[in-house]
Amino acid sequence: MEAAQQPPSTSEPSTSGQQSPEQPPADPLPSDGPDDRPEDVRLREFFKAFEIGQKVWAMNKGKWYHAKVLQRGQGNHPENAAAIIPTYMIHYSGWPDKWDEWIMADSLAAMSAENDAEVARQNARFNESHAKKDTKKPGTKLAKNGNEKAVRKEPRQLLATTVRISPKNIVMEEKDGARRRVPAARFSPSLHSQEGFLSYSKSKRSDKVLLSIPEPAATEGAELNGGSNRVGKTSAAPRPPGQVEFPSGNRKRARSTAADDGSASKKNGNRLRTAADARNSTDKQIFQKSNGNAPAISRRPPAGSAQGSISRKETAGFEESNRLQLGRGEMTGVKKRDNYISWEEYFMAVSFLSAQRSKDPSSQVGACIVSEEQKIVGIGYNGMPNGCSDDELPWARNAASLLDTKYPYVCHAEMNAIMNKNSASVKDCTMYVALFPCNECAKLCIQSGIKEIVYISDKYREKDEFIASRRLFNMAGVKLRQFIPRERQVVLDFTAIDPLLFGASG
Numbered sequence: 001m002e003a004a005q006q007p008p009s010t011s012e013p014s015t016s017g018q019q020s021p022e023q024p025p026a027d028p029l030p031s032d033g034p035d036d037r038p039e040d041v042r043l044r045e046f047f048k049a050f051e052i053g054q055k056v057w058a059m060n061k062g063k064w065y066h067a068k069v070l071q072r073g074q075g076n077h078p079e080n081a082a083a084i085i086p087t088y089m090i091h092y093s094g095w096p097d098k099w100d101e102w103i104m105a106d107s108l109a110a111m112s113a114e115n116d117a118e119v120a121r122q123n124a125r126f127n128e129s130h131a132k133k134d135t136k137k138p139g140t141k142l143a144k145n146g147n148e149k150a151v152r153k154e155p156r157q158l159l160a161t162t163v164r165i166s167p168k169n170i171v172m173e174e175k176d177g178a179r180r181r182v183p184a185a186r187f188s189p190s191l192h193s194q195e196g197f198l199s200y201s202k203s204k205r206s207d208k209v210l211l212s213i214p215e216p217a218a219t220e221g222a223e224l225n226g227g228s229n230r231v232g233k234t235s236a237a238p239r240p241p242g243q244v245e246f247p248s249g250n251r252k253r254a255r256s257t258a259a260d261d262g263s264a265s266k267k268n269g270n271r272l273r274t275a276a277d278a279r280n281s282t283d284k285q286i287f288q289k290s291n292g293n294a295p296a297i298s299r300r301p302p303a304g305s306a307q308g309s310i311s312r313k314e315t316a317g318f319e320e321s322n323r324l325q326l327g328r329g330e331m332t333g334v335k336k337r338d339n340y341i342s343w344e345e346y347f348m349a350v351s352f353l354s355a356q357r358s359k360d361p362s363s364q365v366g367a368c369i370v371s372e373e374q375k376i377v378g379i380g381y382n383g384m385p386n387g388c389s390d391d392e393l394p395w396a397r398n399a400a401s402l403l404d405t406k407y408p409y410v411c412h413a414e415m416n417a418i419m420n421k422n423s424a425s426v427k428d429c430t431m432y433v434a435l436f437p438c439n440e441c442a443k444l445c446i447q448s449g450i451k452e453i454v455y456i457s458d459k460y461r462e463k464d465e466f467i468a469s470r471r472l473f474n475m476a477g478v479k480l481r482q483f484i485p486r487e488r489q490v491v492l493d494f495t496a497i498d499p500l501l502f503g504a505s506g
């Protein structure tokens with residue numbers, strides 16, 4: 001059905017001018033004519049900063065939609081690979097998460113009174129021009145024999161607002177014991193979420209209409225990865241200090257160190273969407289998260305957890321529908337825990353935990369290999385080879401002879417993770433590693449089919465081994481992504497499971 005193929009549809013401009021308080025004043029939107037603004041102004045577009053959880057305008061196929069920032073990343077500037085620009089995983093409000101995608105800041109605009117007005121203007125122009133196209137006379141196309149033949153041009157569906165009424169859109173409804181036919185198109189999406197509307201439209205014809213109840217507002221944008229990447233308000237709960245520590249994320253550094261990031265590389269087939277693409281392209285691939293640089297994992301709760309099957313009659317009013325939107329948690333008063341770590345934090349934390357086994361006094365490196373199904377298939381840390389005493393081999397960084405340093409002996413975390421794999425292969429896996437891999441590890445990763453490296457630190461980026469490894473990764477099309485943790489620390493508290501075990505004081 002077309003709804004599923006369409007990028008997000010109508011979302012009217014807010015009049016609220018929503019903007020998180022810490023945001024600087026929004027840059028005004030460029031007008032939708034030819035972009036003849038100076039280069040520095042256009043570059044600034046690419047470097048605009050948005051916060052996780054921030055509600056924004058996002059451009060998709062020439063039209064602006066309500067969206068929310070889920071994650072931040074970095075990518076190469078489309079015309080200047082050396083320039084690293086911030087990228088954003090966004091969720092289109094009210095739309096299934098399959099439309100979530102990585103895009104560049106020039107496709108985003110902050111919400112502000114000024115931008116809202118500009119968005120309204122541009123969207124109105126868009127609607128106008130599309131309405132004109134839609135009413136075009138039947139077109140012509142070549143028949144098989146090469147002759148032109150008239151073809152009927154289907155009117156374009158603007159799904160959030162209109163549904164053509166066809167026999168397919170007729171459903172049966174029970175009223176006062178009698179069954180009558182009602183056109184599904186009368187169902188007003190404005191009363192419910194667009195998502196609910198779509199599931200409604202997609203549901204089979206039956207006496208009862210299956211309506212997928214939208215997630216309660218409290219969980220909006222709150223879960224990624226089947227309950228992983230927490231964003232928005234619930235993610236703000238600070239964690240106390242603890243044993244497993246991530247270096248702090250630093251946007252500036254992220255930009256300067258991620259020049260290697262192949263995530264936006266065209267060669268890779270994983271281009272990020274820019275505003276220009278958004279305006280011009282009809283290539284659906286680039287709109288889909290599955291082709292972006294993050295794992296495509298459902299943001300939906302498990303089947304049944306926030307869904308229900310109700311008759312259309314029950315959805316008549318807003319209040320009733322709101323009541324039905326309550327998840328089971330609200331009904332029992334017991335909500336699921338919401339400060340759990342995301343998949344990415346989990347995998348990176350596993351690599352950091354593994355690094356705690358390292359005997360290296362200066363750099364403890366851990367690596368964790370994760371399959372496409374989000375299963376850990378290998379873990380390793382830097383250490384001396386099996387059977388080679390780490391008491392006898394040197395741990396020095398500098399010595400008169402290389403032979404008296406650790407370097408010729410130590411096995412790197414990446415190598416150990418690959419060698420320790422518990423699956424037949426690590427092809428298409430992602431490696432989470434504390435330190436950007438060196439050239440030797442890059443070769444191993446590439447040869448073993450690892451398709452993405454997620455790292456925290458790139459502290460040796462100026463060294464030849466690391467320049468070489470970046471080169472190799474980029475040539476081999478391995479995606480490189482610096483992980484910027486939302487919080488510096490993940491705490492492991494052995495007493496958490498049973499505080500009384502170690503005495504009431506904890």
Ligand SMILES: O=c1ccn([C@H]2C[C@H](O)[C@@H](COP(=O)(O)O)O2)c(=O)[nH]1
Nearest residue numbers: 360362363365382410412413437438
């Ligand atoms: O890709 C890499 C690079 C290095 N390591 C290991 C090798 C050493 O044990 C340390 C680096 O020691 P420094 O004192 O920081 O030079 O990290 C690795 O596991 N993977």
